[in-house]
Amino acid sequence: MTSNRLIEPEKRRGKTVAPRRVARTAIATAVTLALVVGGTMMVRAEAPAVSLHSATGQPMALPSFADVAERVSPAVVNVKVTSEVKTGGVVVRGLPGMPENMPLPEFFRRYFDERVQGAPHRIQGQGSGFLVDPNGYIVTNNHVIDGATQVTVVLNDGSSHTAKVVGRDDKTDLALLKIDTDHPLAYVELGDSAKARVGDWVLAVGNPFGLGGSVNAGIISARGRDIHSGPYDDYLQIDAAINRGNSGGPLFDTSGRVIGVNTAIYSPTGGNVGIGFAIPAETVSHVIADLRENGHVERGWLGIQIQPVTEDLAAGLDLDEARGVLVADVVPGGPASVTDLRAGDVILSADGQRIENYKDLPRLVADLKSGSRMELDVMRDGKPLRIDVKVGSMPDNGRVASASQSDDQLGENPHLGLYLAPLTPELRMRRGLDDGSSGVLVARVEPGSPAAEAGIEPGSLISMVGADPVSSPAQVQAAVRKASAEKQKAVIMRVERGGRALFVAVPLTA
The missing domain is CATH 2.30.42.10 (PDZ domain)
Structure with missing residues (x-):
């Protein structure tokens, strides 16, 4: 999807290459001419210049990615998604199932007395992906297809195909899609990112801003980056230009093997600052194998x-x-x-x-x-x-609700759009919370979900559901299911953020 998870795009680097020293010609002009021969840039200039040399003393040539780009581009795809967002709330009368002496602010009582359901509307987004075998299996980011009601894959030849989600893993932000065609498809292979070194050239291919197949070159800036997006962060940091829509696209080495999946960018200004992050191929290989075999990752x-x-x-x-x-x-x-x-x-x-x-x-x-x-x-x-x-x-209780569900499933698994995490000492320290803080951390809120519309934000603490304190995701999940089973139209949560606590009413809707 075009949403930037965490972070944002980077500016394309301007790179000035010192010209090579060449002999003067008989033509005494002050004109500079740049020639590209076999990927090597030679600059003829009237003024003398220095040479770039490798550690062995041999002249260094800037690489050309043309052959690699031509070979791998047919396997890179555009992933288009459609999501449905509901606006407004639900009509609720009274406070069903809640104690009479529940300490609720007055505006919540008015909230419960009258809210009208708004009409749903569709939103569209897009990202990138790549084929990993000729039978139509496609790797992308989980956040690209998260919450989508329809996923469409556009191949390099312009043809569109409806895709099904084989499996997804929010802890590593990876997803596996499948499309069906009547012929084998071009695909790329996962390489060995463990051998990639800081300073190696890399090539990012994807669909920035929905413009279609684009190629950006850069280098690996660092390894093993933890950007606090999940428990298994181990990112490659790159300076190749990664923009909105590049999410889920492949990162290639100079031999054309995939060494990462472009996932996140850092930008305090909203513009390109030259810092992008890719999931290493080793992680991708393990996760995708589990998703293909089981539809989920067992840890x-x-x-x-x-x-x-x-x-x-x-x-x-x-x-x-x-x-x-x-x-x-x-x-x-x-x-x-x-x-x-x-x-x-x-x-x-x-x-x-x-x-x-x-x-x-x-x-x-x-x-x-x-x-x-x-x-x-x-x-x-x-x-x-x-x-x-x-x-x-590992128990899968970090998420209260997964995909959108129909009304007859509400009693079993109501849809709130909350991703929760236990409040560990390490998270207390990272979030700057007091040692006495208790509750469950909101790690992520699904855009357009009931929780998002109720005003719950990532980083908040949920300390109560209804009249009961909670200290684990499983307790929140059980309390929400109980409220749904009792036919409550909304569940009340005590949410703490920035030193303030307030009660939030979240509609129990599908």
């Missing part, structure tokens, strides 16, 4: 809440160095709850792999299947321990 889960080990914590825990992860809590009923693992333990390695960063452990665990065994090397009260834990399957 391992230990059932613990962790936080980084800072220098101060390391000193207080009598550790030699600030590394590993500190166990802040053990989730009751989770896989780790039946082991000797405790809050306050520091996990230094898992299955023999050192834990340097606090995100290393979630990635290692997520790659394991449910039922696998994992050995944790732990430091407790200055003494080393080894704890064996059986990995469980």
